[in-house]
Amino acid sequence: MHLAQELVAGQHQLASLPDIYYKIREALNNPDTGVPELANLISIEPALSATLLQIANSAFYGFPRKIETLSRAISLIGFDQVGEVVLAGTLASAFQGIRPQRMDMQRFWRGSIRRALLNRQFARNLALRDPERSFITGLLADMGHLVMYRAVPDLMGIVLELPASGMADLADKERSIIGCDFCEVGAALAARWHLPASISIPIGAQLDPAEAGEMAEDAARLSLAVSVAEVLASGEAVSAGCPLVHEDAATLSGVDLALLPVFAEHCEEQLDSVMHSLGLHH
Structure with a gap:
């Protein structure tokens, strides 16, 4: 984990x-914050304001007016949902100029939005308290x-040249060649951003x-969201028996795997609209 923290610390833009x-x-977490106060705060950032209005008017929500x-x-x-939009919009604008060699940023963002939509659908289906x-x-x-492609592009190049059968195998190769994997680095980045455990x-x-x-x-x-997103990215049909990143994910998650095709369909229906609203289509 120490190396993961070092990689994150060295990437000042991230x-x-x-x-x-x-x-x-902070405003969203304050129970005394009302709509006018939040609107005033968001209005300071024109790009964020535009993103919020775009998303409100997108097919993602489907409001009639x-x-x-x-x-x-x-x-x-x-x-x-404002919290979701703010973070997604912040990430999209902050990382817009980042174009690591060898990394397909369009594919990266599509995968990120897919996992987000799927993970939220799972939470909502299970009636969990905090789908955001x-x-x-x-x-x-x-x-x-994103950190690894920027911090150690040559080593990631070596990783990419090795055949990998899925995310777990890829992470094994990253640990072998770089000393840490994308999960460790992602956790270190979230901690660096002061996001909760x-x-x-x-x-x-x-x-x-x-x-x-x-x-x-x-x-x-x-x-499970990672697994389904990988199947969708490959262009294959999602089924209850789709390959899982980890076999225990099915039982531990509490998600009814029979509903995976439905979740996947809803995800794909929303994907382009969310990508467009966040300015991630090129």
């Missing part, structure tokens, strides 16, 4: 989120690779959910 993100998170004000957008979307956290965990699950620990344990201890169920749902 090692911290803009101050506005923390201000908005055009939403023209931040206050209206926040009221309709809800504070939880599941969205953020899914969104950040592969951020470790309920986000960083599942990211670190996404390939072996039992390693998350009390958060094993969260890690298992993330692992």
